[in-house]
Amino acid sequence: MESLHRFAPHVSDRAEAIRPFVVMDVVARAKELVAAGHDVVRLEIGDPDLPTPAVITRAAEEAMEHGDTGYTQSAGLPTLREAIAAHALGAYGVTVDPADIVVTQGTSPAMLLVFGALLDPGDEVIVSDPCYPAYPNYVNFLGGVPVPVRVRAEEGFRFRPEEIRAAITPRTRAIMVNSPCNPTGTVLPAADLAELAAIAEEHGIRIVSDEIYHGLDFSGASRSILEFTDRAFVLNGFSKAYAMTGWRLGYLIAPKPFVRACEKIQQNFFLCANHFVQVAGTVALTQAQAEIAAMREVYDERRRYLVPALREIGLTVACEPTGAFYVFADARAWGDDSLVLSRRILEEAHVSVAPGIDFGPGGEGFLRFSYATSLERLAEGVARLGSWAGENAG
Ligand SMILES: Cc1ncc(COP(=O)(O)O)c(C=O)c1O
Structure with missing residues (x-):
């Protein structure tokens, strides 16, 4: 025995x-x-x-009845990726190649793809303190090192650029940005995004921008990091603005050199997002604006x-x-x-x-x-x- x-x-x-x-x-x-x-x-x-708006739930019901219940392409339905690219053009005026989009089961798994593709052991990611706690947890889990940079209530929880610069080391791979922000509700002004993008370009590091709260901005539409650099990763999803938390649908937009790596992680670990949910997500982007x-x-x-x-x-x-x-x-x-x-x-x-x-x-x-x-x-x-x-x- x-x-x-x-x-x-x-x-x-x-x-x-x-x-x-x-x-x-x-x-x-x-x-x-x-x-x-x-x-x-x-x-x-x-x-x-x-x-969830009725037009979206109806689309899911119809898709299920229509038999949209199997696997899809790992990176997501072409129709949904095209709708995401069209949304980026309409909302921000940026051109995104649908081939650079990977559809995921929520924004959370997209974090695994991005940090999995970006980080070797010991690589650092700058995160705000306070921040959404999954960021440092994902970074740690993948062998990276989260580097917190304080943001302060009296300064509207905005980064101080000099503190970002001071936190950058030869191991820094990315700066994590989340605007509108959980937990602070802060929306970063365009000038801050532009400056962060410039710092990233200067140091050859990436911005990872979690834009999941876009659409829930009360002082004018939020700006995407892609308006300021085409070398950033964007994470986004349908949970919040579309009231679709339980549907589990999100996506990432990756710089070209990283797309294949993200796709391989998606193929192996998640296969694909739910078929009928992707159909409903396409309708969410195209028919639920009101x-x-x-x-x-x-x-x-x-x-x-x-x-x-x-x-x-x-x-x-x-x-x-x-x-x-x-x-x-x-x-x-x-x-x-x-x-x-x-x-x-x-x-x-x-x-x-x-x-x-x-x-x-x-x-x-x-x-x-x-x-x-x-x-x-x-x-x-x-x-x-x-x-x-x-x-x-x-
Ligand atoms: C900042 C932020 N990013 C990502 C997520 C997770 O979103 P999803 O439901 O798309 O996985 C949340 C959920 O609260 C969040 O607050």
Whole structure:
């Protein structure tokens, strides 16, 4: 009989190194409270409460009935890739070769393709601190090194170019950009994108631009990094602006020398995105613009309510967020430890929010509020937090 110790569980160092996403614990606890009969106001999650536009769901139903249920080309349906290229031309005035697009099951797998194609062990990627936590986790997982560069609330969470320059080393391969940004709601001005593109060109490194929140911009349409350089990677997807999180559809646009590598990763690891979902995605790009604009209006109304309401109950929002559906509020008036604070607020006020520390040390002391929920629920959450703060904070 084989000795038992041979079966002692060993989880790989690579997997052990992934930082848990604490907000998922908040979600789990919020669900427990709901199951126990409590009414919890859920402001922690970036999942649109609005339904996917009917024109898109109908297209998926028809595609399924039509038999679009098998594998497609690994890089995606030609019709969808052409629609993505047409969207890039219409929205940003940039010409993208459909052959440089790989369709993926969401933006998340596209990160594996991009960083998988870019990084050798020890290669560095500059990320903002705070940032969407998957970026450093993907970079680490693939043997790279995330290099955080602070962005500050009072400066609208914009990079300081001199700090980017100082962070560049011979091992730097890319600068990660995310505008509109999760968690801060910041939309980078065109001049910042142009400067980042110029720095990247100067040093022969790439920009990886996560543009998933494009379409959810409230001060004018967001600009694509491809307007400033054709050597960048773009990540995008349908989850947010199209309210399609559960459909799992995204894509990347890669500089030509990297396309084949990205395709090989896609072929081997994912085969392709769902056939009928790709058909629906084509319709989303070409026939759902009115619905997308209407959803943007709804989010904007919530944003215009939430920012002053949070300020009124004692939180600091130094710079108006103008994109995505988040407010990243400085909560140090209530407590310095965002994890402790978010847990207390959940247990005592039954409002769930994301702790800022989840997004990096630069997020400590902040709480992220998602307004992907109705105005009524937002108002209820704010009222509860106001009472809680009156009794507990300060
Ligand atoms: C900045 C950012 N990028 C990517 C994703 C993941 O998107 P997808 O659903 O397309 O995988 C999210 C989801 O919250 C996000 O906030």
